[in-house]
Structure formats: C-alpha cells, structure tokens
Amino acid sequence: MPAPLERERIGLRDADGRLLAEPIYADRDQPPFDRSTRDGYAVRAAELSAGTALHIIGSLRAGELWSGPAISSGEALEIMTGAPVPEGADCVAMLEHVLRNGDNLSAQPARTWKPGENIVPRGAEAHAGDVVLPSGRTVGPAEVAVAATSGCATLEVYARPRVAIIATGDELVGIAQQPEPWQIRNSNSWSLASLVSAAGGSPERLAIARDELDDLRERIAQGSMWDLLVLSGGVSMGKHDLVEQVLTECGAEFFFTGAWIQPGKPVVFGRLPKSGIVYHPSRAREFENWQGEWTYFFGLPGNPVSTEVCFHLFVAPLLRALGGRADLAPAFVEARLAEDVKGAGARTRFLPAQLTSAWDGVTVKLVPWQGSGDVAASARAGCFCVLPPSSEALRAGDTVRVLLR
Numbered sequence: 001m002p003a004p005l006e007r008e009r010i011g012l013r014d015a016d017g018r019l020l021a022e023p024i025y026a027d028r029d030q031p032p033f034d035r036s037t038r039d040g041y042a043v044r045a046a047e048l049s050a051g052t053a054l055h056i057i058g059s060l061r062a063g064e065l066w067s068g069p070a071i072s073s074g075e076a077l078e079i080m081t082g083a084p085v086p087e088g089a090d091c092v093a094m095l096e097h098v099l100r101n102g103d104n105l106s107a108q109p110a111r112t113w114k115p116g117e118n119i120v121p122r123g124a125e126a127h128a129g130d131v132v133l134p135s136g137r138t139v140g141p142a143e144v145a146v147a148a149t150s151g152c153a154t155l156e157v158y159a160r161p162r163v164a165i166i167a168t169g170d171e172l173v174g175i176a177q178q179p180e181p182w183q184i185r186n187s188n189s190w191s192l193a194s195l196v197s198a199a200g201g202s203p204e205r206l207a208i209a210r211d212e213l214d215d216l217r218e219r220i221a222q223g224s225m226w227d228l229l230v231l232s233g234g235v236s237m238g239k240h241d242l243v244e245q246v247l248t249e250c251g252a253e254f255f256f257t258g259a260w261i262q263p264g265k266p267v268v269f270g271r272l273p274k275s276g277i278v279y280h281p282s283r284a285r286e287f288e289n290w291q292g293e294w295t296y297f298f299g300l301p302g303n304p305v306s307t308e309v310c311f312h313l314f315v316a317p318l319l320r321a322l323g324g325r326a327d328l329a330p331a332f333v334e335a336r337l338a339e340d341v342k343g344a345g346a347r348t349r350f351l352p353a354q355l356t357s358a359w360d361g362v363t364v365k366l367v368p369w370q371g372s373g374d375v376a377a378s379a380r381a382g383c384f385c386v387l388p389p390s391s392e393a394l395r396a397g398d399t400v401r402v403l404l405r
C-alpha cells in the first residue's frame with residue numbers, strides 16, 4: 001500500500017472534499033451548558049406535573065446566563081431555545097403546554113413532565129478533549145460544522161496527489177481545433193482530468209504525445225516527475241503502440257500488463273524512476289538499478305470508455321491511497337437485471353447501463369452502444385453493469401453487480 005503524500009494546512013472554506021490528516025478534538029464540552037431545546041419555562045418537572053401554580057421570576061434568552069439565584073420550589077423561569085437552563089430547574093415545559101396568567105404558570109390539564117425533558121445536558125454530545133472527527137475523514141458539510149464548532153479555522157489535510165496526464169496518438173488534436181476528417185479530438189485528457197479531480201487528485205494535462213519514440217520519451221520523462229503518471233492510448237498490439245516500449249526503456253517495473261476485462265484488456269500498471277531524464281540509448285545505464293524515487297504510472301487503453309472503466313477499477317484506488325484515504329475499493333452495488341442479457345464471453349464485461357430505483361428494489365438496464373469508443377452512449381449511462389465471464393445468458397431478474405461512477 002503506498003504511503004500518503006505530504007500534508008498541508010488550509011482554510012476551512014477550502015477544505016471541501018479534502019482528507020483530514022489529524023483528528024479534530026472538542027475544545028470544550030458540547031453543549032457547553034445544559035441547553036434548552038425549546039421555548040418555554042424552566043421548572044421542576046414534579047411540581048408542574050402535580051398541578052402546582054408556579055411564579056415566573058424572569059426571562060432568559062440564548063446568549064445570556066441567569067444571574068439570579070437558583071430556581072427554587074414554586075418558581076419558573078421563562079427560557080428560550082438555546083439558552084442555558086439555570087440551576088434548580090430540571091426540565092423545560094414547552095410554552096404550548098402550559099397556561100400563563102401574568103406571572104403565574106400552571107400546567108394544561110392532564111400534562112406531565114419528566115426530569116430532563118427538553119434539556120441536552122452539558123457534555124452530552126462531546127466532552128472537552130474527545131475526538132469529534134478522526135484523522136482520515138473526508139471533509140463535507142457535516143465535518144465543516146463540527147470543525148467550526150470546535151474553533152478550527154484551518155485544517156491539516158493530506159496533499160492532493162499530483163497527476164500528469166498524457167494522451168498519445170497521431171490522430172489526436174486539441175479540443176479547440178477543427179479536426180481534419182481523419183482526426184479525433186483529444187477527449188481523454190479532459191475526462192481523465194475530471195476523473196482525477198473527483199478521486200481527490202490534482203490533474204495536469206501535458207501535451208499530446210505523438211506515436212513516435214522521441215516524442216514519447218520526452219513526454220514520459222516530463223510526466224515521471226509527478227506523483228502519478230496516467231497515459232492513454234498506445235498500449236495495444238499495433239505497430240504504433242509504443243508506450244510499453246518507452247516505459248521499459250525508462251526503467252519501468254510493470255506490476256501487471258493486461259487485465260481479463262472488456263473493455264480495458266491492454267491496461268498496464270507499474271512504477272518508473274522519477275528521473276526526468278529523456279531516454280537515449282547512450283543514457284540507458286542511468287535507468288538501471290535505479291536507487292532514487294519512483295513514480296507510479298498507468299497506461300490506459302485509448303478507447304474513451306475503456307479509459308474510464310480502467311480509471312475506476314485501477315487508477316482511482318491508487319489515487320485514493322496516495323491521498324490518504326482508507327476507502328480504496330471501487331463503488332459496487334447489486335441490482336436486478338431489467339432484461340435478458342447475452343453471456344459476457346471469456347472476460348468480465350463492464351457495460352454502460354442505467355440504474356432505476358423503485359419500491360421493490362433496484363434494477364439495471366443496459367444502454368445500447370457501439371463499443372468502447374462510444375462516449376455518447378456512456379454519457380447516457382450512469383453506471384457500468386458487470387457481467388462475469390460466462391457463455392451463458394443472464395435472465396431478467398438475475399442479480400448482478402454494478403460499478404458506480
């Protein structure tokens with residue numbers, strides 16, 4: 001498991017989605033006093049329940065402390081929601097449940113109260129020094145509320161892993177360019193940047209690498225200086241698929257080359273020397289027995305839907321680990337097939353699909369598509385239906401796993 005990267009201290013307002021690198025402690029009891037949760041009267045429950053007429057001795061609002069003597073027998077204090085319940089009272093009667101006549105207070109017929117009613121005792125939510133948020137927690141609105149309550153204007157969080165993105169392919173042009181009829185806009189660098197951000201990383205799109213050795217060597221040398229390098233395209237069997245070759249030249253160690261999935265079979269994963277050196281045969285020895293730092297890399301298949309599926313399955317878990325997260329696994333749920341589906345074949349298949357939630361459970365329905373280049377179909381889907389390798393058809397109603405985006 002890779003160790004998380006550095007930490008940094010950031011303002012609370014910038015902390016959405018970041019991961020805490022230290023616990024947050026309550027700096028005082030929460031609530032800090034016995035807190036009234038209703039507008040009404042602080043009284044002794046037994047007295048009011050017994051029908052005793054009480055004398056109202058004053059009024060207290062949130063932000064004030066009762067400065068008079070403790071509430072004694074036969075007395076009541078008007079109190080507002082959020083105010084500290086004074087000594088001597090043991091419950092707050094809601095104002096709708098009592099009768100007030102001048103300074104006299106009595107119970108509505110047949111109403112009774114228990115001690116503690118409508119009071120949250122001091123320290124019931126947290127005691128000073130308690131951990132109210134553990135290290136490793138992702139910051140969202142609820143965590144921001146806790147941090148603010150505990151007086152934390154800044155938070156120590158894990159640094160976002162820095163991710164270099166390189167699209168490879170002679171057919172690719174920038175998205176602002178008007179492509180020739182045989183050219184393709186480089187959508188992967190953009191979708192990968194979006195995926196990286198969503199997984200907690202900080203993406204940087206490097207220049208498109210051409211399908212030739214020198215250009216790839218230069219781009220990969222540049223990309224090796226990031227925490228993670230994600231390449232797309234050029235990992236298959238074709239004559240111009242040179243990514244694996246150049247990674248190997250640059251001293252890469254491969255953890256796996258290929259996965260038994262469709263789409264995504266040609267995906268590769270490994271690490272390469274963080275050298276920044278552009279490979280040339282005369283410099284080959286500099287990459288051998290590398291003792292310095294390493295950069296993780298993925299070579300993802302170029303087909304855009306393969307790229308996304310591989311990202312969810314392989315890249316996002318590593319990225320989350322580098323960002324300090326404990327929840328590494330891709331998000332899978334189970335659902336029932338809405339329709340019969342052909343057998344997946346030899347490889348586990350990930351097919352664009354839509355989830356529908358109804359009273360009787362969750363169903364999943366495949367979206368028609370033209371294969372792993374079909375980004376439009378993928379965008380019509382919200383998830384990927386997972387079909388295990390098998391030649392046998394699955395029936396409507398069968399339970400399958402679903403990979404969420």
Ligand SMILES: Nc1nc2c(c(=O)[nH]1)N[C@H]1C(S)=C(S)[C@@H](COP(=O)(O)OP(=O)(O)OC[C@H]3O[C@@H](n4cnc5c(N)ncnc54)[C@H](O)[C@@H]3O)O[C@H]1N2
Pocket residue numbers: 167168169171172184185186187188189232233234235236237238241263264265266300301302303304306372373
């Ligand atoms: N003979 C074989 N051919 C192929 C195999 C195989 O096993 N034997 N595998 C196929 C599979 S599966 C896939 S997936 C693709 C993956 O190929 P590459 O990773 O080498 O990707 P490319 O050939 O460069 O491109 C594939 C496809 O995707 C388009 N593409 C590439 N990059 C981008 C980008 N940045 N933005 C948008 N679209 C992109 C590219 O134009 C191609 O259409 O290989 C099969 N072939």
Ligand code: MOO
Pocket residue numbers: 261262263264265266301303306372373
């Ligand atoms: O497996 Mo490829 O990834 O079919 O598109």
